[in-house]
Amino acid sequence: MAAETTGRDRIVDVALRLFAQRGHDAVSVRDIAAEGKVSVGLIAHHFGSKEGLRREVDAHVIGLFDDLTDTAVEASPGPSGAIADSFASLLLGQLPPASPIPAYLRRLVLSGDPAGRALVERWHALSVALLDRMTAAGAARATADPEATAAFLMVNDLAMILMHEHIASAIGADPLGRDGAQRWAAAAVDAYTHGIFTPPEETP
Amino acid sequence: MAAETTGRDRIVDVALRLFAQRGHDAVSVRDIAAEGKVSVGLIAHHFGSKEGLRREVDAHVIGLFDDLTDTAVEASPGPSGAIADSFASLLLGQLPPASPIPAYLRRLVLSGDPAGRALVERWHALSVALLDRMTAAGAARATADPEATAAFLMVNDLAMILMHEHIASAIGADPLGRDGAQRWAAAAVDAYTHGIFTPPEETP
DNA sequence: GAGCATACTGAACGTTTGTTCAGTACAGTG
């Protein structure tokens, strides 16, 4: 959409989109050069190598996520349940509908490289802190294993992003879309507050 | 472990392992041939092309999952809560610890190709049926949106497999391992039966 | 205006890729 002036910006922009769409290995430097209307040499000039470009795109996405996280954390005034559950929604809600960021995030998290691991670790720390605050405020129950519970919440939240297409075909609405997000959040909040299973026999 | 007699079997076995480890694009037919101690020509002879081999491995994995699913479904005698939540555990518990299957499943589900989509759709149908049975038996509450609730359970369950490494580094125990599985299942069952969040103000 | 750094081009290079194919080994059939 936005017309980048410099070739460098265009390369990063195109690479981000193509890497997200097809995966790192399935995109050649010539593809990127053609789409960005630059020569192959310019990519090497700015980033040294294809791997260097990848690192640059990774850093760009992670920086963007840091900004989104800050905004989302600031936007949460008190410890309310609805915020904690769809933290991912709160992040991605700030993005345009056709953004390649969710798809790139998916590759980043599941490629196993250190950048993705660091991102998830940060989110886990955030999830632990958030659950702690909610428990202190009485908005959440103190579970037997708070660390695992926080991880459970974070993983489920992240899974919504990673598998949003599968969810879309399963329930008929993309949870990254407007109506699908509401429906998914409603089901999640309901499950997290009232539970789903009924206890067999409580032996106190 | 098992010594395959025919070159064909060895090719599929090696391809499954390498595809799971490094991804489809990052593995060359020469890698597979070398590891399987066959010539490159034999791969073309049996499978036509690298893509043909991929389809064969996909079919092999999906067939294996069908068997695992049947076994898991049969193994569940009545509609008990503990079974529904960790359905994935029940599947993967049948596999050896170092099996490449979970990693391959991850690629299959998230690559976006029809084989993975079909697999997830089948699981969703299974999840819907299971939740239905549990609700009928009184083991589960009837939620406002059963379809979304079933999808929610399935996605969370699947996410444990997809992100087990991240979970391992977050809580210090791999949920695909023995002790980690118990800890994760405990946290999940606790969340699903007693909830995590406390309702703000019930207005009846 | 000379000098120099920076943005950028595109042909060329060497490597690796998936695929092809002529040929070997061998078991089963008549």
Place this chain on the structure above:
DNA sequence: CACTGTACTGAACAAACGTTCAGTATGCTC
């Protein structure tokens, strides 16, 4: 024994890959 089909080899090939590099254009500094 001759014949046929199947498993299998490995050299060869064209295409695509990431990288290199000599060269052009432009704007800033002295």
